[in-house]
Amino acid sequence: MFAAKFSTELANRIGSTVEVATDNNLIEGILSTVTADLALVIDVSSGYGDNVKLYISVDAINFVRFPVAA
Amino acid sequence: MANLTDRQRNLLNLLNQMSQNLVTANSANDTNSGSSLSHNFSLNLPGFSLGGGQNLNLSLGKWGGGGTPGTPTTIREVLLSLVNEQVQVTTPFDTISGTLLSVQDDYIIIIEASGAQVLVQIEKIEFVSNT
Secondary structure, eight states: OOOSSHHHHHHTTTTOEEEEEOSSOEEEEEEEEEOSSEEEEEEOTTOSSOOEEEEEEGGGOOEEEEOOOO | OTTOOHHHHHHHHHHHHHHHHHHHHHHHHOTTOOSOOOSOOEEEETTEEEEOSSOOEEEEOTTOTTSOTTOOOSHHHHHHTTTTSEEEEEOSSOEEEEEEEEEOSSEEEEEOTTSOEEEEEGGGOOEEEEO
16 A cells, blocks of 8 residues: 555655655655655645745655645 | 583473474474485574573563663653653654554554644654543
């Protein structure tokens, strides 16, 4: 049901809305790309205009929350 | 063999009997094996290993030597014992509360009260409590 590795499970959920927590930051956006070491989140919380791409080291992630769609 | 105590000698005799049983079982399964009885042998049982011959090496496997049986030694083992329970998991950023759904190799899945799924990296977990 779930992949054995964290990065593999994230890769299975590309396109989902996520909240990614690192030690000091919470990033909200769309999970775009995942490799073994990097996750790319398109930040949509900054309002209108350019969507900011955030590359996050997978090792730096505390947890990833998948909110229930409203 | 010179300086063995009675207990060591008895143990060695028992091990020899076990090795002969193993050889009997093996030759019953493998007709091409011929005579392969040797003086040194090893037994591998889950969580327990014995090395035969002059030196006896005893090691207690799963929980480590000297520990209380059943005591977890890693945070993953603690989590495995809490599957389907209400837990609070604390990471440097925040504490996550909910039902522990599953424990994988390097992360866990928690379902929060809101229904949101949270994937938490095990190596980032500082402490766990059963609420």
